[in-house]
Amino acid sequence: MDAADMGTDLEKVLIPEEELQAKIKELAGQIDADYAGRNLLIVGVLKGAVMIMADLARALHIEVQMDWMAVSSYGAGTKSSGVVRTLKDLDTDIAGRDVLVVEDIIDSGLTLSWLIHNLRSRDPASVEICTLLRKPEAVKVPIDVKYVGFDIPNEFVIGYGLDYAERYRNLPFIGTLARHVYGAE
Numbered sequence: 001m002d003a004a005d006m007g008t009d010l011e012k013v014l015i016p017e018e019e020l021q022a023k024i025k026e027l028a029g030q031i032d033a034d035y036a037g038r039n040l041l042i043v044g045v046l047k048g049a050v051m052i053m054a055d056l057a058r059a060l061h062i063e064v065q066m067d068w069m070a071v072s073s074y075g076a077g078t079k080s081s082g083v084v085r086t087l088k089d090l091d092t093d094i095a096g097r098d099v100l101v102v103e104d105i106i107d108s109g110l111t112l113s114w115l116i117h118n119l120r121s122r123d124p125a126s127v128e129i130c131t132l133l134r135k136p137e138a139v140k141v142p143i144d145v146k147y148v149g150f151d152i153p154n155e156f157v158i159g160y161g162l163d164y165a166e167r168y169r170n171l172p173f174i175g176t177l178a179r180h181v182y183g184a185e
C-alpha cells in the first residue's frame with residue numbers, strides 16, 4: 001500500500017520511506033556498537049512494532065534473538081485508555097539477559113512505563129528501549145529511552161505498523177490522516 005492507494009484519506013506524509021530506512025540503519029549501527037560481544041534479546045511490542053522490528057533486525061550485524069509481547073492500552077480509536085493489558089507474554093526467560101524493547105511509538109509513555117516495570121521485575125541483566133517515534137509534547141510518564149528515531153509533533157500518525165482502527169499498518173511511510181476519516185470521534 002502506498003500514498004496513491006489512499007486517495008483523499010491521507011493528509012500528509014510526515015516521514016517518507018527513505019528517511020525511515022536511513023534512520024533504522026543509523027540506529028542499527030549504534031546498537032551493533034553498544035551490544036558487540038553480548039547476547040542480545042530484542043523484544044517487539046505487537047502489533048505496532050512489527051515493521052520496525054523486521055527492518056531493524058535485518059539492519060543489525062550482531063546476532064540477536066527475537067521475541068514478542070502483546071500489550072494493549074488503546075481501544076479502536078485515537079485515545080489511550082490508560083489501562084494496559086498483557087495479551088501475549090514473552091516465550092523467553094529474561095533473567096540475566098540483555099533486553100532491548102523495540103517500539104513503534106512513545107505517545108503518553110503509559111504502555112512502555114508499564115512494560116519496563118514488568119520486565120525489570122524478571123531480573124534481566126539490562127533493559128533498554130529503542131523507539132522509532134516519540135511525541136515529546138504528549139509524554140505523561142517520563143521514560144529513559146536509549147535509541148530514538150524521530151521526535152514528532154503531537155499528532156495522531158499512521159503507517160509503518162501504526163494503525164487507525166486496524167487500518168493503514170501496511171504503509172511504508174509515516175503519515176497523518178485526513179479529518180474526514182475520523183468521522184465523529
Ligand SMILES: O=P(O)(O)OC[C@H]1O[C@H](OP(=O)(O)OP(=O)(O)O)[C@H](O)[C@@H]1O
Pocket residue numbers: 045046047048049071072073074080103104105106107108109110111112162163
Ligand atoms: O505511549 P502510549 O500512549 O502508551 O502509546 C504507545 C503505544 O500505543 C500503540 O499501541 P496500541 O496499544 O495501540 O496497540 P498496537 O501496537 O497493537 O496498535 C503503539 O504501538 C504503542 O505501543
Ligand SMILES: Nc1nc2[nH]cnc2c(=O)[nH]1
Pocket residue numbers: 074105106107108155156157158159162163164
Ligand atoms: N496509530 C497510532 N497509534 C498510536 N498509539 C499511540 N500514539 C499513536 C499514534 O499517534 N498513532
Ligand SMILES: [Mg+2]
Pocket residue numbers: 045046047048049104
Ligand atoms: Mg503498540
